[in-house]
Amino acid sequence: MTKTPIAVLGIDLGKNSCSLAGMDAAGAVVMRKRMTRDAIVMFAAALPPCVIAMEACCGAHFLGRTLALHRHTIRLMSPEYVQPYVKAQKTDDRDAEAIAEAATRPTMRFVLLKSEAQLDLQILHRVRERLVNTRTALINQLRAVLLERGIILPKGRVNLMRRLEDLMTGDPAVSARTRTLLSDLRDEWAGLDRRVKKYDDELAALTREDVQARRMATIPGIGVINATALLAAVGDGSAFAKARDLAAWLGLTPRQHSTGGKTKLLGISKRGNGYLRKQLIHGARAAMPHLAAKPNQLGTWLQAMLTRAHPNVVVVALAAKLARIAWAVLHKQQDFDRQALVAV
Incomplete structure (x- = not known):
């Protein structure tokens, strides 16, 4: 030494x-x-x-x-x-x-150590994501097989599953060999569904048991998946007591560039946790029609945004707003105030 x-x-x-x-x-x-x-x-x-x-x-x-x-x-x-x-x-x-x-630079940004419980939860999300991606690839392959036989189906897993059941009964559009293959792929699909549901049930149980996850799950557009993913990434929220903006940390807020005294908004950053950013955007996309139809402050803001911007842009803006609400719930250790969404 x-x-x-x-x-x-x-x-x-x-x-x-x-x-x-x-x-x-x-x-x-x-x-x-x-x-x-x-x-x-x-x-x-x-x-x-x-x-x-x-x-x-x-x-x-x-x-x-x-x-x-x-x-x-x-x-x-x-x-x-x-x-x-x-x-x-x-x-x-x-x-x-x-x-x-x-590590000696005074302006360096550091990553807080994750606890073993956070890592366990993060691994659960990663395994679930891999299974979901595998299931999506399997469904796409099934659609391609049917398309080669002239069978075109509308979007949706339910429609595809129903059509597969019909094909198993002896549809003349496909050969016996193809029916055997489709049966194997259907069984594989069912197995993936069971495993994904198992992890979904585990995440739901954890959300019911953890106070912070339960608080975040009550925020519109967050739900069980996003609440537990945020819990795995930020813990109790103390890591962001100084950051003050979870949306910026995720790369959901537009970057700014100043030149000649003018500030120009650029695209959203690709830095930050890509998995969390993706999940929050999915949650915002699912919640936006419901929230935009409400006669409250958030609904009025969404309706005004939709009149002047593409829906995909509005989805990202809503995701950024939901991230800020989630940070406030985590940081203040308080339940989400649903009175903020009452009619105005």
């Missing part, structure tokens, strides 16, 4: 081995090592308390929680914020040095 005290330890995480770069209080690199993850824990346990910095990637939250038990200060950063500090050619050692240097 180096005799010079390490003030900041940067770790470039790898699957099996990781590169470490230690900096002293003046910012000079005083140590470079390469270790396995288990060895890092043993090494950090012998270090005096210091700042340990990592990129927020796979395994960073678990390792961060483990190292925090040894009284170290953990700082996780988005890889895109670390990239400008990489010197010359990219190597693991230079990445570790860049991570340590980026």
Whole structure:
């Protein structure tokens, strides 16, 4: 171990081995090592308390929680914020040095450590999303098979399932071999439905048990999926006590560019949590017709927006508004005030 005290330890995480770069209080690199993850824990346990910095990637939250038990200060950063500090050619050692240097910047934005419960919930959402995507691909394949036989169906899973049941009874439009194939695909579809429903039921049960998720689920356009996804990402909302804008963090608000004293609104950012942004937009799309029909302040705002902007633009604007409402509910630790939607 180096005799010079390490003030900041940067770790470039790898699957099996990781590169470490230690900096002293003046910012000079005083140590470079390469270790396995288990060895890092043993090494950090012998270090005096210091700042340990990592990129927020796979395994960073678990390792961060483990190292925090040894009284170290953990700082996780988005890889895109670390990239400008990489010197010359990219190597693991230079990445570790860049991570340590980026962690010392006063304007750096850090990612809070997720708890094990948050990671469990996040994994549940990821597995569910993969199953939904697989089911969508299967449905598209079924439609393509039927289209090759001249069978064109309207949109909707219900219509497709009903038509499949008819085909199983011996429709002359398809051959016996194709009916066997369709039967196998139908069974696979049913299996995916059961697994998705299982996870949906688990998320619904968690929403009923968790106070914060239950509060967010009462917001129009949020529901169980969005409430639990937000809970997995932000926890109790304390992470956004200073940010004040969950919509901006998700990339739902337009970027601004000032030139010549004039401010021009650009498109929405692609930064932030893409899964959450997608789910909030889906929720806003489903809730918009119902909310726009209400004779209240939100309905009046939506109707005015729809007269001057494309519905897709209004959906994103509504999603941003719902994100701000969700942040307020999380931050203030209060139930959603439905009186805000009463008739005006």
